[in-house]
Amino acid sequence: MAADRFRLTLAQLNPVVGDIAGNAAKARAAWAEAKAAGADMLALTEMFITGYQTQDLILKQVFADAAEAAILSLAADCADGPAIGIGGPARVGKRLHNAWWVLQGGKLVAKVLKHHLPNSDVFDEKRIFSPADVSGPYRIGPVRIGTPICEDAWHPDVAETLAETGAEILLVPNGSPYHRGKPDLRLNLMVARVVETGLPLVYLNMVGGQDDQVFDGSSMVLNPGGTLAVQMPQFDTCLTHVDFTRGPEGWRAEPGLIAEIPRIWEADYRACVMGLQDYMAKTGFRKVLLGLSGGIDSAIVATIAADALGPENVRCVMLPSAYTSEHSLEDAGEVARNLGCRLDTVPIGGAQAAVGEALADLFTGAEPGITEENVQSRLRGLMLMALSNKFGEMLLTTGNKSEMAVGYCTIYGDMNGGYNPIKDMYKTRVFETCRWRNDHHRPWMKGPAGAVIPERVITKPPSAELRPDQKDQDSLPPYEVLDAILDGLVDRELSVAEIVAQGYDHATVKRVEHLLYISEYKRFQSAPGVRLTPRAFWLDRRYPIANRFRDPG
Structure with missing residues (x-):
């Protein structure tokens, strides 16, 4: 020396x-x-x-x-x-x-x-x-x-x-x-x-x-x-x-x-890929499955999974109901083909009818509504968990941070799963992440290069397709408004008055705040997911489930 x-x-x-x-x-x-x-x-x-x-x-x-x-x-x-x-x-x-x-x-x-x-x-x-x-x-x-x-x-x-x-x-x-x-x-x-x-x-x-x-x-x-x-x-x-x-x-x-x-868009995407890759490796799983709806969230999760594990280790499952559009079936098929992943189709119409028949006497006189919508989501969750148990493939859940924040997700339904790669990614970032991945490919990605997510998947109005002609914006503010309000409430802990002062409607901000608080019980039971921000839902942000506080502003 x-x-x-x-x-x-x-x-x-x-x-x-x-x-x-x-x-x-x-x-x-x-x-x-x-x-x-x-x-x-x-x-x-x-x-x-x-x-x-x-x-x-x-x-x-x-x-x-x-x-x-x-x-x-x-x-x-x-x-x-x-x-x-x-x-x-x-x-x-x-x-x-x-x-x-x-x-x-x-x-x-x-x-x-x-x-x-x-x-x-x-x-x-x-x-x-x-x-x-x-x-x-x-x-x-x-x-x-x-x-x-x-x-x-x-x-x-x-x-x-x-x-x-x-x-x-x-x-x-x-x-x-x-x-x-x-x-x-x-x-x-x-x-x-x-x-x-x-x-x-x-x-x-x-x-x-x-x-x-x-x-x-x-x-x-x-x-x-x-x-x-x-x-x-x-x-x-x-x-x-x-x-x-x-x-x-x-x-x-x-x-x-x-x-x-790398720049932030690449770093965020790499974090999603690595988070899933290591979660799988360190918990002993090799293969995943997910519900592929034809929408943007499941498309990006399927792409992350293909890049993390290889397309041969990703099973996509389409679970159509009477309300599933033809373009959703087409788009799900195209995403799976572009990625090179297996795609299975399991219609839920028969199971939905059986549940309806089983509950018919008890539901007599009650108007159909969100309960019947959630039955569809929970049947999909049941089918996916059955496949997961049967084949030893870990189920990925696909809810974004916007949905997790306001509870626009069904507990024991589309929230079923062992891991969520986009749990800390707001919907507006999901759109941009899809475009980034279509335009970029790196040696660490195990999925194919090119525009794997079809343009129509990115541009069509988001919908849960649980009732005729349903759109997310029937129940929620436009995502660019919702995400800006959530950024204030969640990521920056701003008051209602401070967010309203930025030009947002007072009633809308109050409604989003209310949805955020009443959805805490869902997040408490949600799958873990990759942390991308300093205010991710889990250890970064720990709120009580039973909570009557509302900002008086």
């Missing part, structure tokens, strides 16, 4: 929550590559040994003990070669910490404990971990390294303390999930830490889907002044070696890999 050179291997990998042995094996493989490349140290991400986020699983002592034992075993197995920095739990007395373990020569040489615990958005770390005082820098060969763990780097105090106590490089292991615009936010914050301390900074983030969250990598290395020396790709696993040299002004990273960060 030369006195003025330091090679750091950055491992931007995809750990699996709970797979301690598998994650340790990935760490060993990365260490072998680092050793072969003559690295002085291998860096892995936050809580790598357990996967992230563990939620309450980490409170199970046998799990935390197994994770610590695996790290110590890793130290023994990797004694002859580069040092290792790896995230994992650490119990100190009766307190459990989010820690970063530094291993060298078969021993533990440092244990950095997280100081700031995030407790907002999707994070609940104060529930499971104890905060610790700021850990000082540690030495690996010629370099003194300071390690703020994830949230610690979002505040100036930890980095400043490390700089004041002799750190020469800041190395930040992360488990930072994606939301729209996140790479720019991270870059701005890390540049601030570099400017404040005058030190080079390594930001190392994991990749992969975990339930609703997608970790998007985008790891980077910044030199003093904020110059980007290394940019690792977004969403892809990657291992790269970064060389630091020491000159008169201290340590600097030599220029290395510079990957392009």
